[in-house]
Amino acid sequence: MKKTIIKTEKLCKTFSTSGIQQHVLKNLDIHLVEEDFTIIMGSSGSGKSTLLYAISGMDKPTLGDIDFAGKNLSTLNNDQLAVFRRNHCGFVFQQIYLLDNMSVLDNVLASGLLVNKNKRELVKKSKELLKQVGIDESSWFKFPAQLSGGEAQRVGIVRALINSPKILFADEPTGALNSASSERVLDVFTNVNRNGQSVVMVTHDIQTALRGNRILYLRDGVICGDLQLGAYSEKENDERQEKLKHFLAEMGW
Numbered sequence: 064m065k066k067t068i069i070k071t072e073k074l075c076k077t078f079s080t081s082g083i084q085q086h087v088l089k090n091l092d093i094h095l096v097e098e099d100f101t102i103i104m105g106s107s108g109s110g111k112s113t114l115l116y117a118i119s120g121m122d123k124p125t126l127g128d129i130d131f132a133g134k135n136l137s138t139l140n141n142d143q144l145a146v147f148r149r150n151h152c153g154f155v156f157q158q159i160y161l162l163d164n165m166s167v168l169d170n171v172l173a174s175g176l177l178v179n180k181n182k183r184e185l186v187k188k189s190k191e192l193l194k195q196v197g198i199d200e201s202s203w204f205k206f207p208a209q210l211s212g213g214e215a216q217r218v219g220i221v222r223a224l225i226n227s228p229k230i231l232f233a234d235e236p237t238g239a240l241n242s243a244s245s246e247r248v249l250d251v252f253t254n255v256n257r258n259g260q261s262v263v264m265v266t267h268d269i270q271t272a273l274r275g276n277r278i279l280y281l282r283d284g285v286i287c288g289d290l291q292l293g294a295y296s297e298k299e300n301d302e303r304q305e306k307l308k309h310f311l312a313e314m315g316w
């Protein structure tokens with residue numbers, strides 16, 4: 064049986080704006096297992112990004128517990144949380160912030176060197192990953208201002224993968240990419256997952272969601288659907304797509 068990687072108990076997140084409280088996540092009990100590629104779907108404003116931030120330790124819940132690979136995140140202070148995230152998690156968010164004064168390669172290496180001191184090994188791995196996402200040698204020494212939005216997004220994805228995180232969190236990672244680049248990036252995610260790393264990804268896109276083996280559907284801060292789709296396989300894609308579309312129709316998507 065696969066091991067639990069994240070377990071939440073009565074997870075709640077409430078935002079207060081101008082004295083008005085908005086209960087965005089409502090008593091969520093979620094159980095994610097190692098090596099799964101979990102997709103979070105739901106309408107706009109249903110709380111998907113908020114959930115991703117909470118379970119990845121980027122933001123603190125208002126109430127409830129999050130157990131991450133045996134650690135209760137609420138027992139960690141901010142510095143301990145930062146170390147924990149650096150050692151175990153990779154993040155790809157909609158907005159990618161690269162360090163302006165560093166080249167593409169150095170941006171990736173800077174993240175890698177926080178965890179692995181073997182620079183020669185890191186340079187080799189950075190170059191391999193950059194090639195996999197379609198950033199070739201001619202761009203490795205460019206600075207972020209010289210990249211297109213899609214190129215910067217792909218460099219951000221390599222930076223997230225450089226430390227071989229136990230779990231990769233991604234929020235609409237292909238939003239800024241054209242379809243060829245999206246496919247390439249999703250292939251990298253699929254490979255990462257096949258190598259045993261877990262992925263949790265928020266998406267609105269059906270083709271992207273088909274990369275997952277499990278789909279959680281969030282409505283108004285509550286998980287109201289949980290579909291086991293089976294591992295991604297190009298051969299069975301039509302069948303899986305039908306199953307996903309049927310599930311989403313049931314969810315009223």
Ligand SMILES: Nc1ncnc2c1ncn2[C@@H]1O[C@H](COP(=O)(O)OP(=O)(O)OP(=O)(O)O)[C@@H](O)[C@H]1O
Nearest residue numbers: 078079080087105106107108109110111112113114
């Ligand atoms: N920092 C914040 N302060 C106040 N309200 C917030 C904050 N972050 C999110 N919200 C509110 O929480 C609700 C859920 O936002 P969230 O970004 O999680 O939704 P989502 O499902 O990811 O939406 P989308 O698909 O449009 O990205 C929204 O109404 C949003 O305005």
